[in-house]
Amino acid sequence: MATPDALLVIVRHAPHSSNWLREGLDAALVAAAFGQPVHLLFMGQGIMALLKEQGSGAPGQKATLPTIDMLEMYDIDKLWVTEGALQGMHLSADSLVGGVTMIAEQEVPGILQQHSKILNF
Amino acid sequence: MQYGLLVMGAPYSSPAPHSALRFAHAVLARGHQITGVFFYHDGVHNASSLMAPPQDELNLSEAWAELSQQHGVQLDVCIAAALRRGLMSESEAQRHGKQAFNVAPPFELTGLGQLLELQQRTDRLITFA
Numbered sequence: 001m002a003t004p005d006a007l008l009v010i011v012r013h014a015p016h017s018s019n020w021l022r023e024g025l026d027a028a029l030v031a032a033a034f035g036q037p038v039h040l041l042f043m044g045q046g047i048m049a050l051l052k053e054q055g056s057g058a059p060g061q062k063a064t065l066p067t068i069d070m071l072e073m074y075d076i077d078k079l080w081v082t083e084g085a086l087q088g089m090h091l092s093a094d095s096l097v098g099g100v101t102m103i104a105e106q107e108v109p110g111i112l113q114q115h116s117k118i119l120n121f
Numbered sequence: 122m123q124y125g126l127l128v129m130g131a132p133y134s135s136p137a138p139h140s141a142l143r144f145a146h147a148v149l150a151r152g153h154q155i156t157g158v159f160f161y162h163d164g165v166h167n168a169s170s171l172m173a174p175p176q177d178e179l180n181l182s183e184a185w186a187e188l189s190q191q192h193g194v195q196l197d198v199c200i201a202a203a204l205r206r207g208l209m210s211e212s213e214a215q216r217h218g219k220q221a222f223n224v225a226p227p228f229e230l231t232g233l234g235q236l237l238e239l240q241q242r243t244d245r246l247i248t249f250a
Binding site: 007019020023026027030031034036117119120121 | 127161162163201202232233234236237240241246248250
């Protein structure tokens, strides 16, 4: 499932409440630009980064959705979302952008084990 | 073992940098190496030479500089995260037309590529956030 030297970037923060999401995505994009395979795992509030049709947040805050839409151009096509996070927020899978892979909570330890390089945001 | 540290908490508002510093000294005391420390997110504030905590409190910026000087630890600061938060070196201050600067060696402003390189070069990269 995962290539040996792939970087796993974990996103656990929602857009706009902090700069975690933006700076986490920046790290993912830079790694991809350096030719490293990058996989993204969205957990908890982090899944809100993937809500389609979201706006730009409070005035003065830049939208993050365009960066999510850009991931494919950087060959980042593994976007994992845990089903539990989605259910916890009463969201359905079709409220998220396309190209997302749903996984069960029990699959997370396996994913972590497959990656020797992980950055957590 | 070669360790790298990723620090993403700001001094005095998060315990992360202090924990990272204590971890670094513990690792060195056990005979391992700290290859480098990368400051990202709010962690970039650790690099400010203008921090002036009360005298009976640890000055974290000085403590990092001391770690670097005594053990040859590289201190890299993400330039994008730093500039956004008002941390800049003398040359960046000139470039942006600012009257002051607060990042000086041994702290170096650098790109995120350095973080990824640190992760490749070390046996363990430990995050403090």
